[in-house]
Amino acid sequence: MDLFLFYLRKLFTIIKKEVFVLPSRIVVVLFFILLLLLPVFTKDLYLLRIFTLTSIFAILAASWDLLSGFTGQMNFGHALFFGVGAYSAALLNKYAGIPPWGTIPLGALGAVLSGLIIGIPCLRLRGTYLALTTLAFPIILMGIVFALPDLTGGELGISGIARLAGSRVTDYYITVVVMLGLCTIMWKITDSNTGIIFHAIREDELAVRASGINTTRYKLLAFCLSGFFAGISGGLYAHFMRIAGPSTLEVSMSFQVVIWAIFGGIVTIYGPVGAVFILFPLLEFLRFWQELRMLMFAVVVLLILLYMPDGLFRWLRDKIEKECPRCKIRNVAMRHTCRVCTAQLD
Amino acid sequence: MTQSFLEIKGLTKNFGGLRAVNNIGFSMERNQVLGLIGPNGAGKTTLLRLITGILKPDAGNVRFMGKEIVGRKTWDIVNMGIACTFQNMRPFRRLPIIANVMVSCLSPRAMKRGEWVKRLEAKAMDALEFAGISDMAREKASTLSQGDLKRLEVARAVATEPELLLLDEPFGGLSPAETDLMAISIRRLHKGGRFGRLHSEGPAMIIVEHKLQWLMKIVDRIIVLNFGTIIADGTPDEIIKNPRVIEAYLGQGDA
Numbered sequence: 001m002d003l004f005l006f007y008l009r010k011l012f013t014i015i016k017k018e019v020f021v022l023p024s025r026i027v028v029v030l031f032f033i034l035l036l037l038l039p040v041f042t043k044d045l046y047l048l049r050i051f052t053l054t055s056i057f058a059i060l061a062a063s064w065d066l067l068s069g070f071t072g073q074m075n076f077g078h079a080l081f082f083g084v085g086a087y088s089a090a091l092l093n094k095y096a097g098i099p100p101w102g103t104i105p106l107g108a109l110g111a112v113l114s115g116l117i118i119g120i121p122c123l124r125l126r127g128t129y130l131a132l133t134t135l136a137f138p139i140i141l142m143g144i145v146f147a148l149p150d151l152t153g154g155e156l157g158i159s160g161i162a163r164l165a166g167s168r169v170t171d172y173y174i175t176v177v178v179m180l181g182l183c184t185i186m187w188k189i190t191d192s193n194t195g196i197i198f199h200a201i202r203e204d205e206l207a208v209r210a211s212g213i214n215t216t217r218y219k220l221l222a223f224c225l226s227g228f229f230a231g232i233s234g235g236l237y238a239h240f241m242r243i244a245g246p247s248t249l250e251v252s253m254s255f256q257v258v259i260w261a262i263f264g265g266i267v268t269i270y271g272p273v274g275a276v277f278i279l280f281p282l283l284e285f286l287r288f289w290q291e292l293r294m295l296m297f298a299v300v301v302l303l304i305l306l307y308m309p310d311g312l313f314r315w316l317r318d319k320i321e322k323e324c325p326r327c328k329i330r331n332v333a334m335r336h337t338c339r340v341c342t343a344q345l346d
Numbered sequence: 347m348t349q350s351f352l353e354i355k356g357l358t359k360n361f362g363g364l365r366a367v368n369n370i371g372f373s374m375e376r377n378q379v380l381g382l383i384g385p386n387g388a389g390k391t392t393l394l395r396l397i398t399g400i401l402k403p404d405a406g407n408v409r410f411m412g413k414e415i416v417g418r419k420t421w422d423i424v425n426m427g428i429a430c431t432f433q434n435m436r437p438f439r440r441l442p443i444i445a446n447v448m449v450s451c452l453s454p455r456a457m458k459r460g461e462w463v464k465r466l467e468a469k470a471m472d473a474l475e476f477a478g479i480s481d482m483a484r485e486k487a488s489t490l491s492q493g494d495l496k497r498l499e500v501a502r503a504v505a506t507e508p509e510l511l512l513l514d515e516p517f518g519g520l521s522p523a524e525t526d527l528m529a530i531s532i533r534r535l536h537k538g539g540r541f542g543r544l545h546s547e548g549p550a551m552i553i554v555e556h557k558l559q560w561l562m563k564i565v566d567r568i569i570v571l572n573f574g575t576i577i578a579d580g581t582p583d584e585i586i587k588n589p590r591v592i593e594a595y596l597g598q599g600d601a
Contacts, residue, residue, distance in 0.1 A: 199438065199445070210400070211449045212421050
């Protein structure tokens with residue numbers, strides 16, 4: 001009992017000293033809690049469905065940020081990983097009878113493999129050339145899918161695969177917990193030593209090589225990690241929608257990911273996730289305005305990009321927090337002195 | 347037979363029709379500091395880039411401590427113990443300065459050599475301390491001045507604890523006072539020893555530089571390049587008196 005109290009007190013201290021000092025951290029904690037408690041407040045199946053899909057796409061957007069934002073390997077064909085994850089999960093489920101908890105990781109491994117396959121020829125390319133080359137890969141795969149209608153169902157896709165779980169609420173919990181877990185892992189990766197090298201490769205690859213780092217290995221690692229996370233989201237999507245169709249490989253899907261990530265702010269992980277949670281429901285709720293739906297969507301995105309070129313969440317964060325000029329620790333914007341080194345803020 | 351430390355034979359590199367480095371061959375010893383001078387476009391930087399594997403030579407070979415290094419990847423060469431700096435500084439601009447150095451500390455060579463240093467930051471800080479910019483460790487590299495960027499380049503190279511250090515214009519853009527400091531640092535580095543938790547092997551060096559006044563003080567041998575070939579090789583005193591060098595730098599006298 002004492003031990004329990006000890007850990008409880010420790011937890012409170014951590015929350016008080018680490019979380020409540022910065023509004024952005026409070027927002028993240030609130031976001032976690034709200035997402036986990038949503039089914040308690042509403043049993044509306046439509047709403048739960050939207051947020052399940054949102055969570056799935058949040059993983060996808062964050063994984064794009066890991067590859068293209070952090071490592072700087074512009075990938076305009078991110079739908080490839082999503083599609084490979086979805087199709088492999090669907091095929092494994094339909095023809096091998098493996099349940100979803102097995103097919104989703106295996107599908108993700110398939111996406112890692114595809115990451116290696118496109119990563120190796122793309123190693124020498126960078127910038128625009130890389131972006132254009134990667135754009136082609138999902139289209140190639142779509143051609144293969146159409147060429148093998150007996151196996152892949154052609155344009156109709158593979159339907160009738162197993163459900164993720166019995167009920168909508170369970171589906172929701174599985175995807176949300178997986179999303180929160182994976183995004184935390186991605187954030188941890190970007191915060192680690194590997195993350196520093198990813199950042200450095202984006203800034204100047206030649207200088208990283210001259211520092212004695214095997215950049216080929218790290219770039220392939222970035223492709224594989226990104227492919228793994230995107231593959232998981234593809235598998236979740238296939239099992240949630242119970243269909244893996246060519247729409248998962250479409251060019252519009254690739255660009256959607258890019259739009260989400262840039263809207264929220266690249267090189268952040270939290271940016272793309274937050275952006276999906278704004279843009280995806282927005283697109284759904286604009287359905288009552290069928291004709292103007294895409295137009296409104298475009299207007300919102302354009303306005304954000306015009307006035308907040310670093311992304312919405314970067315902009316918001318800079319409004320409510322400022323960096324101490326001396327110790328580089330972030331403080332609430334209202335403070336006049338730094339909370340750690342007591343230097344004057346601005 | 348004793349192996350020489352660095353041995354270059356018949357090294358040639360063409361850029362289209364231009365022969366930037368033409369059949370260069372020399373060898374140097376472990377304890378030497380070599381100055382590499384010559385007019386602009388003489389092929390000095392190209393020579394350094396050929397040694398580090400950033401450029402691939404068209405012909406010739408380079409042996410470092412008895413091993414052929416032509417054809418190896420740049421990171422392999424760096425991990426064998428050759429570190430280089432860039433003439434036009436290439437920092438990771440959006441990363442803090444300490445992270446710039448930590449990338450070098452993460453190279454396999456540095457990780458292997460500093461096992462007893464548990465914290466990467468500590469080692470990176472010592473490299474910055476050596477270069478004299480440790481007080482700005484948390485600033486973004488884009489905020490640094492030219493002189494400090496040069497120091498950052500040196501810190502990055504030193505962090506891999508090299509045996510051979512290739513410095514491309516370490517004094518470029520520095521004021522006379524800063525140049526003095528840098529020259530002292532370089533000489534101290536060559537002596538070897540410990541800088542905090544960082545161990546210096548007392549690397550041999552090849553220094554490309556235009557500021558001869560300072561260069562003469564720290565090197566014990568100078569090689570002069572012109573149009574991609576070696577036109578003189580000797581101690582600083584010999585080089586100053588060499589008529590071919592004077593001609594290359596000042597042009598031929600008419601009178």
